Amino acid sequence: MTAFNWRCEAVDGRARAGVLETAHGPVATPTFMPVGTVGTVKAMTMDAVRSTGAGIVLGNTYHLMLRPGAERVRALGGLHRMMDWPGPILTDSGGFQVMSLGALRKLDQDGVTFQSHIDGSKHRLDPERSTAIQHALDATITMCFDECPALPAQADAIAASMRLSMRWAARSREAFVQREGYGQFGIVQGGVEPELRAESAKALCDIGFEGYAIGGLAVGEGQELMFATLDVTTPLLPGDKPRYLMGVGTPDDLLGGVERGVDMFDCVMPTRAGRTARAYTERGTLNLRNARFATDARPISPDCDCLACSRHSRAYLHHLFRADEILGPMLLTWHNLAYYQRMMRGLRTAIVAGDLAAHGAALRAAWAQGDWTEEEWPQPSIPPVS
Numbered sequence: 473m474t475a476f477n478w479r480c481e482a483v484d485g486r487a488r489a490g491v492l493e494t495a496h497g498p499v500a501t502p503t504f505m506p507v508g509t510v511g512t513v514k515a516m517t518m519d520a521v522r523s524t525g526a527g528i529v530l531g532n533t534y535h536l537m538l539r540p541g542a543e544r545v546r547a548l549g550g551l552h553r554m555m556d557w558p559g560p561i562l563t564d565s566g567g568f569q570v571m572s573l574g575a576l577r578k579l580d581q582d583g584v585t586f587q588s589h590i591d592g593s594k595h596r597l598d599p600e601r602s603t604a605i606q607h608a609l610d611a612t613i614t615m616c617f618d619e620c621p622a623l624p625a626q627a628d629a630i631a632a633s634m635r636l637s638m639r640w641a642a643r644s645r646e647a648f649v650q651r652e653g654y655g656q657f658g659i660v661q662g663g664v665e666p667e668l669r670a671e672s673a674k675a676l677c678d679i680g681f682e683g684y685a686i687g688g689l690a691v692g693e694g695q696e697l698m699f700a701t702l703d704v705t706t707p708l709l710p711g712d713k714p715r716y717l718m719g720v721g722t723p724d725d726l727l728g729g730v731e732r733g734v735d736m737f738d739c740v741m742p743t744r745a746g747r748t749a750r751a752y753t754e755r756g757t758l759n760l761r762n763a764r765f766a767t768d769a770r771p772i773s774p775d776c777d778c779l780a781c782s783r784h785s786r787a788y789l790h791h792l793f794r795a796d797e798i799l800g801p802m803l804l805t806w807h808n809l810a811y812y813q814r815m816m817r818g819l820r821t822a823i824v825a826g827d828l829a830a831h832g833a834a835l836r837a838a839w840a841q842g843d844w845t846e847e848e849w850p851q852p853s854i855p856p857v858s
């Protein structure tokens with residue numbers, strides 16, 4: 473078994489290409505982690521998730537503690553066995569989900585008491601309990617339990633919240649059981665205030681973690697402020713540890729994050745969009761419900777080898793969504809995850825080649841260009857029947 477370790481293989485500007493070595497196998501970074509909130513990547517079999525090239529998936533403490541319960545998951549062999557994903561799994565601490573419950577939760581200095589969104593039953597999460605639940609789930613990467621204020625908020629409220637999260641980070645670290653090939657990440661908070669981000673980064677580095685996440689972004693501040701916050705935050709984190717930008721984002725957000733030294737991302741966007749007929753492509757997004765796709769015999773993207781693109785037309789996907797057929801979300805989620813993984817592999821290749829600036833400019837230009845015209849289309853329009 474290898475020690476939990478992140479090995480840097482190439483640097484291009486601030487971007488890094490590396491390999492995360494874990495008890496559940498290696499992950500090439502930069503990487504995008506599909507979200508498997510309740511022990512399933514929605515609308516996907518795990519074989520399908522694997523086929524996209526995903527190396528690590530997410531699980532969620534809040535959702536799994538309520539249903540089916542952490543002890544049930546443990547009895548079923550842990551999250552890896554239960555969902556048939558032998559690779560690495562990162563679990564959210566539950567902090568973000570509890571905070572978004574609003575009136576259903578009560579925060580104190582020690583933790584949070586809340587009512588289940590499922591049946592109204594009362595529960596409590598604190599740093600020790602969250603860490604123990606993630607242990608029971610057998611998370612490869614455990615996240616610190618933190619508080620995440622919604623933006624915009626007053627600077628003094630963000631400071632108080634960040635300092636509470638740092639005290640909770642120390643308690644989370646204390647509660648974490650070290651095992652070979654497992655790790656725990658601290659979460660930098662502090663809103664969009666550079667001095668608070670610096671204070672938070674220092675507090676976490678003083679505690680010492682196997683990796684560092686940047687939390688509290690993509691909550692309404694906008695891309696410009698998010699990138700500005702990354703610009704002041706990533707240089708403060710250890711160069712030899714992985715960095716994870718939580719809950720981000722669009723392909724353009726991921727590119728900007730990688731350019732600023734981020735190694736790991738997660739977001740519901742590609743899976744959620746897959747259930748609402750929105751396709752991500754090299755030429756930007758397509759809404760497959762749009763009437764113009766009703767007779768479009770081309771696959772979603774000429775550059776994609778996912779099941780949807782290798783067998784089906786846009787017109788068929790359009791029909792499936794119009795008819796509310798379950799296969800539509802299945803095929804399009806597959807396609808979107810395949811696109812995200814392909815894009816991340818492309819970024820990694822560019823970093824290794826020292827070519828990220830040109831590669832990134834080409835990606836942005838293509839996104840802005842919009843859908844392929846018939847003249848540009850590089851292959852026969854109608855996929856063969858198989």
Ligand SMILES: [Zn+2]
Nearest residue numbers: 776778781807
């Ligand atoms: Zn595809």
